[in-house]
Amino acid sequence: MTYQGLLTKMETEFLEPINYYLVFKNDFINMNQLLGKTITMEFVKYECLNCGLNKPIYRQGFCKSCFFDIPQAADWIMRPELSTAHLGKEDRDLEYEKKVQLQPHIVYLANSSNVKVGVTRKSQVPTRWIDQGAHEAIEIVEVPNRYLAGVTEVALKNYVGDKTNWRSMLKNDIKDENLVEWREKLKAYIPEEAKDYFIESNTETNLVFPVNKYPEKPKSLNLKKEHKYTGVLAGIKGQYLIFEDQTVFNVRSNEGLVVNITVN
Structure with missing residues (x-):
């Protein structure tokens, strides 16, 4: 067929x-x-x-x-800290940017080849983790807009990775990590404007791939x-x-x- x-x-x-x-x-x-x-x-x-x-x-x-023209491919897609809709400032299409940026976002830790920090819209959990090939993940911060998620990710990148090694992920060359412990360890480095959105108590999600x-x-x-x-x-x-x-x-x-x- x-x-x-x-x-x-x-x-x-x-x-x-x-x-x-x-x-x-x-x-x-x-x-x-x-x-x-x-x-x-x-x-x-x-x-x-x-x-x-x-x-x-x-x-x-x-x-x-x-x-280079449409809002779906603007720089803030890959770099959430560049989001400006919360300020009413247009990048390419303010209506679209408000729709996407001004909704709850999650800053998370995922373990695919190593522990990494990432950002996704709340509606995309756990889809984002699946797409990255993560075998375990946990939410650490839930904020009301993309900008706050972005600046939190930037701050945490100084202490944890933000990239997946695709070869290691595909080879299943991975080890289990205690993501609750990682969450607690990184809490001190969350920026002041996002500290109130820290998720105090939750457990990691495990994913199994075919x-x-x-x-x-x-x-x-x-x-x-x-x-x-x-x-x-x-x-x-x-x-x-x-x-x-x-x-x-x-x-x-x-x-x-x-x-x-x-x-x-």
Whole structure:
């Protein structure tokens, strides 16, 4: 059976293990059901997630002109501390920025390859942790806007990492950490304006991913360059498809590609 569709990040269900779905315009694929099956992926064309044109994807699923124009790709997306909607200041589109920035945000600790600090909208818990391939995570601060979350993250980055080592995450080269202890250790470094939002009492969330076999030396598939790839699906973690030959494919990094997926 062959499916054709535009790649966007996989939708997930917080079950044990996590359930993954590739959602296309008129169809969807339950990826968990493809574990152990041979899959062929073929690059068809580009389709910018904003304008829909067949133009090379620049970043985040957008063509270059859209990336530098639309609010969904503004700097404050990746750097929450640059948010200004709480001041009534527009970056690219104040209405959109108010909608996204002026809602509850969580500063969290997640352990995927190591303990790291991150920011997400409250509505995106635990989806954000799943997308990062974290096997455990905990909320440490809940604030009313994105700016406060951003400045808190910046302060805590001096004492804990803020990046995931994707190779270690995919190899499952990880160790369990006591995130409650980490939360208490970092409490003293939360900025003054966010101290009242510290979460005093909660427990860590554990996540289980559908993986039959982890790669020892993961090698990333560049579908735009290779155009076609066939492999046996061995697992799914974060937003990565893991194949038995140690090839891995980051679905989120390939948003904006139209592909054919054939299940043999």
